[in-house]
Amino acid sequence: MKARSKGDLGKVASFMAAPLSHELREKYKLKTFGVRKGDTISVVRGDFLGVEGKVNKVDIERAKLYIDGITREKADGSSIFVPVHPSKVKITKISLDDKWRRNMLKRRGVKLEETKVAEKTLETPAKRKKAGSKKHKPRKKEEAES
Numbered sequence: 001m002k003a004r005s006k007g008d009l010g011k012v013a014s015f016m017a018a019p020l021s022h023e024l025r026e027k028y029k030l031k032t033f034g035v036r037k038g039d040t041i042s043v044v045r046g047d048f049l050g051v052e053g054k055v056n057k058v059d060i061e062r063a064k065l066y067i068d069g070i071t072r073e074k075a076d077g078s079s080i081f082v083p084v085h086p087s088k089v090k091i092t093k094i095s096l097d098d099k100w101r102r103n104m105l106k107r108r109g110v111k112l113e114e115t116k117v118a119e120k121t122l123e124t125p126a127k128r129k130k131a132g133s134k135k136h137k138p139r140k141k142e143e144a145e146s
Contacts, residue, residue: 004063013060018086024094028110035065035086038095043070045088052092056081065089 004015017032018041025031035041035055042052053069064083071079096102105112
């Protein structure tokens, strides 16, 4: 408990791992994987047993997940997400839109199928010179003598 409350966010993020479903476990040869926004998970314990939904928000500091479909109504009538602990869920679909996440799987020895992910191509504008970054040009002899 102390490591979770006093540790840096890198250490605390390691507590945000959840077990994979049987299909994903066979496919990726992994038992657990970190939960991120966009993953599809199903709740396996607690009041929301059997509910499946997409992760809407991951709160690393509180070690909680907020899932679409798991909400409650407040006294004023508005609805809010109910936090769920990552140990109470199972990942059923992994979102591989993030290149760092794909690299993490490759580092763990997983062979990914070549699927084309829509990557944004950004046009970079021509390099601008900074106002004070002009290079010193030596004067010609004629200009120096006058």
